[in-house]
Amino acid sequence: MQRYRRSRRSVVSWNLMIAGCARYGRDDMAVWFLEGMVGEGEVAPDDGTLAAVLPACGRTGNVGAGRWAHEYARKTGLLESTVHVANALVDMYCKCGDVASAREVFKGMRQRSVVSWNTMITGFSLNGHGVEGIELFQEMQRQGMEPNAVTFLGVLGCCVHAGAVEVGRDIFQSMQLEHGIEPAIEHYGRMVDLLGRSGLLEEAHALIQEIPMKPNAAIWGALLSACRAHAGLGIAEVALKELINLEPWNSGNYVLLANLYAETGRWEEAGEVRRLMRTMSVNKAPGQSLIEEARFQSINACQ
Structure with a gap:
């Protein structure tokens, strides 16, 4: 032109x-x-x-x-x-x-839509400000703004970061009972993550079994990570079998279980997991680091 x-x-x-x-x-x-x-x-x-x-x-x-x-x-x-x-x-x-600049812009808005509230709540969740996100969700309700499915996804993420199990349970139950919103697979995933991080592995596993749709790899992965943090070997083995069926190429699942075995002194089982990786030709994914400079960003992969 x-x-x-x-x-x-x-x-x-x-x-x-x-x-x-x-x-x-x-x-x-x-x-x-x-x-x-x-x-x-x-x-x-x-x-x-x-x-x-x-x-x-x-x-x-x-x-x-x-x-x-x-x-x-x-x-x-x-x-x-x-x-x-x-x-x-x-x-x-x-x-x-x-987050401070985001909060400043949000507070200065003369008019707010449900997207405005969702963006700020999700932003709190993204940056680990769980308590602030829960408080903002409560303020949203006090002002009469009706939440939607995205709102609940964001505030449940805030509950995960805050470790607010009881609050998360109440919010999750209110989705359908008070607001008529059917939980999606992502909402169940947040609840599994919340329960798992709090050490409630049996409850998290039971919730997965109650999900009306087929659990995806993200849900089983969240449960597996929680098992590593709380030494839940039995449930971890169940989660890994499901993950291998869903994504046999993902090296992170094998590494998590191998590390869990190693941390509990079960070196033979840890070696078997590593051998299974080699048998299935699964390579460990390289780590990544992000470096921001004045005018550009570069991603360096390190083996």
């Missing part, structure tokens, strides 16, 4: 490129297009621009570009006039680990 001068780039042109890159996993390029749009200076970003680029900033951890978008939204009035821009800012800050 620029080379042949056939048509002038509009804000729609830029927004389509930014949103398209973000949608198909090219978050770095989405931010690059925003920089190009601002640098060219012919078209000003609008609410659609910010709503498209802020999720990309959050996924890449590019808090610098996100803060620029925040300041731009504040100066142009988009922050106060458009709820979805404020929601996107809260989400971006939470994903970048800046």
